[in-house]
Amino acid sequence: MRSDRAENMRRMQQKIAMRFVH
Structure with a gap:
């Protein structure tokens, strides 16, 4: 398993980054 x-x-x-960018 990785x-x-x-x-x-x-x-x-x-x-979260996507939400912050928007």
Whole structure:
């Protein structure tokens, strides 16, 4: 299994970044 938690955290951060950009 790969670092799923790291990917999940990155995805969450990307979603927040998108909201901040808008």
